[in-house]
Amino acid sequence: MIVEMRKNATPEEINGVVQKAKSLGLGTQLNVGTDKTVVALLGSNTGQLSTDIFAVLPGVENVARIMKPYKLASREFKPQDSVVSVSGIEIGSKQIVVMAGPCAVENEEQLMKAATAVKEGGACILRGGAFKPRTSPFSFQGLEKAGLELLARAREQFNIPVVTEVVDAHDVSLVSKYADILQVGSRNMQNFALLTALGKSKHPVLLKRGFSCTVAEWLTAADYLLAEGNNQVILCERGIRTFEPSTRFSLDVCSIPVIKRSSHLPLIVDPSHAAGHYALVPAIAKAAIAAGADGLLIEVHPNPKEALVDGLQSLTPSDFARLMKELRLVAKSVGRYI
Ligand code: PEP
């Protein structure tokens, strides 16, 4: 349930709503807009409560039920777009934010060369996995802490923020020391213990879509982060599993306008994991920007043939530089810039 306050509702009136909710055993979250404040009432039994309990309180304009399973991620709760700010880079603004780098951090030389390439190409955030969630236990699992240290070195040397994955709730504080954005991988989208720990951390989070999850399930997973008071949530569409085997996953391009209508959260697209092949990445990246994505997450490797992970879908530095030039034109055509 959401309680929309009148334009000039006083702090006492807003507090009156919060206290009433508390007395009924409900949690609250406030969206303090420039125009008016909206109070979300959170609890498992809000459906059984009459809206009149709140409608009669002073300063209340309207009380409505949110009919969707997700509440805090919804536009009903927060009509205005959210912008996540990372070292001065605004994700969800007019700028298309490109995050790029290798799938996995492999060694110092590889990471520094990748960082050089993505920086020169115009990406503003460096990606690289130190903890890798692999389908097989026999695949390279990442350099872990040593990988984080290399990322921190690249961040310092190239003056570029970094995004890296955290796979376990116990590692959240460790990874937060090294990374500017904590990535939740597709396979962990519904790892609720991890989401709750990340929600408490208040660190920016990149929440990838589970490849067998619906948009509603994805936004409900985002609610786990938001419910803990972490508003720095960025969504990332990376393709879903369908019957089509010609690409690694099927990029659900439709989810871009669907999310934009139903949620205030910024949304980026990962064309690399959807495509599974470097030759398909540019077209998918362009489609994502044209459809309204706020940014991209692209795998770039200084020497894809030698990559330990995802070499086939990684762009070379020169392919990446070419793509960035093309993306600038697409961005301009939809009133954005890179
Ligand atoms: C990744 O970004 O390196 C990754 C593992 O992606 P996903 O979780 O989308 O498969």
Ligand code: MN
């Ligand atoms: Mn990868």
